[in-house]
Amino acid sequence: MPELPTLAQVAAAAGVSPATASRVLTGSVRVTTSTRRQVHDAISRLGYVRHRAPRGGSGRRSDLTVAVVVCEPAQRLFTEPFYARVITTTEEVLAAHGIPLTVMTAASTASTVTTPQLVSGAVDGVLLVGARDRHPLVVTLAASGIPVRSVGRPPDGVELPYVDMDNYDGGKQAAEHLLLGGRRAIAAIAGPPGLPASRDRLEGFIGTLTQAGMAGVPVAYGDFTHSSGVHAAQWLLRRMPHLDAIFAASDVMAAAAVQTLRRAGRRVPDDVAVVGFDDAPVARRTSPTLTTVRQPVEELAALAARLLLGSMGAEPGAAKHAGGNPTLPTELVVRESA
Incomplete structure (x- = not known):
């Protein structure tokens, strides 16, 4: 049976010291991104598995x-x-x-x-x-x-x-619903771009609108909080005064958009339709209640x-x-x- 690779071998393969390799495994900030990537590439190539101390007890x-x-x-x-x-x-x-x-x-x-x-x-x-x-x-x-x-x-x-959830299809369903409702001046409030779920929701939404001939859809980014939804909706209203629909990547941001639209004198859904994402409890408490994409959390x-x-x-x-x-x-x- 072949011997398992050691941390020293990982360090040698990555061209770093064993101490540096150890710092990578413990998440130390004293390691550059490139060095961290070198070590993890070596770990992947060698099949290194970190040895863990045995737990006490019977294993129950x-x-x-x-x-x-x-x-x-x-x-x-x-x-x-x-x-x-x-x-x-x-x-x-x-x-x-x-x-x-x-x-x-x-x-x-x-x-x-x-x-x-x-x-x-x-x-x-x-x-x-x-x-x-x-x-x-x-x-x-x-x-x-x-x-x-x-x-x-x-x-x-x-x-x-x-x-995972099918976030891409969720964004697609939201876009199709707004298009079927006759909405044409459509914008989006997306979640953090570094989060895969956020990207998938936005890509499903934008991709469907693009296929329908709608290019250059305005997108504001939030972080799923109420305050970010307010700021995003305000930005969209300034950018696109005659918008008639907003898709928000979370119900909390969608509820914030509804509130912002009301303060701006825009009626929901008569003037602007709003679709959220989550089907969180807030979707049923918002007035009007939120149309949303349900994810089975x-x-x-x-x-x-x-x-x-x-x-x-x-x-x-x-x-x-x-x-x-x-x-x-x-x-x-x-x-x-x-």
């Missing part, structure tokens, strides 16, 4: 620990409904197996605090939420050997198993948690599916706003 499920890691600042956990829904569902799945859940946040600037805890053997599996481009924790986890399942497609070039989180448990050996029935990357369908829900 009650000895396992899973962390949900949200790649956002901590305050977003309390303002973004999506994260609360993911965490609640994940906790229910794990509780049925007697496995405790740890919740951690890891904004890019704070990843040096989070990363060592995750790669040192403190947890047995990680459910990663909101993985973005160039996030140092994401590439470190991909090379760590720890069982990881991403909730949502990870950034391009990062090999992590995931469960609870189903997504439950499936991701079960597949993670399968890769950890804690749910044998899920293990045979643990290598796939399921994509769940989205669905347009028509209410009053469009």
Whole structure:
């Protein structure tokens, strides 16, 4: 049986010192992006797997620990409904197996605090939420050997198993609905461009409008918060005073757009139709109620948690599916706003 590659061999293949290779694996900020990429390329070529200290105990499920890691600042956990829904569902799945859940946040600037805890053997599996481009924790986890399942497609070039929604088709459905409603002066409020789900929603939306002969659709970018939705809607109204439809990549931003339009004297949906994305509780509380694209958040989180448990050996029935990357369908829900 061939010997597994060592960290020293990885360092030699990457042309760096073992200390530098070690800093890459622990997410240190004292490593340049190019060096980090060299080390991870070497890890991939050699098939290096980080050795983890053995856990005490009998190996029963009650000895396992899973962390949900949200790649956002901590305050977003309390303002973004999506994260609360993911965490609640994940906790229910794990509780049925007697496995405790740890919740951690890891904004890019704070990843040096989070990363060592995750790669040192403190947890047995990680459910990663909101993985973005160039996030140092994401590439470190991909090379760590720890069982990881991403909730949502990870950034391009990062090999992590995931469960996703069909965000592209969701954006497409929103565009088709607005076109069928006779809307022609259409704009979009997109999410963060570094988030794959945001890009997919926007590409599905813009691509459908382009095929219908609508080029140069104005796009404002937000971060899924109410305030960013307000600023984006204000910018669109200045850029396109006669717009008659807005697609927002989250219901929170869509609700903010409705509020902004009302303050500007524009009626929804008579003057401007608004379509959101999520089917979060706010969609039913907004006046008028929001037409939106429903994403099955609870189903997504439950499936991701079960597949993670399968890769950890804690749910044998899920293990045979643990290598796939399921994509769940989205669905347009028509209410009053469009």
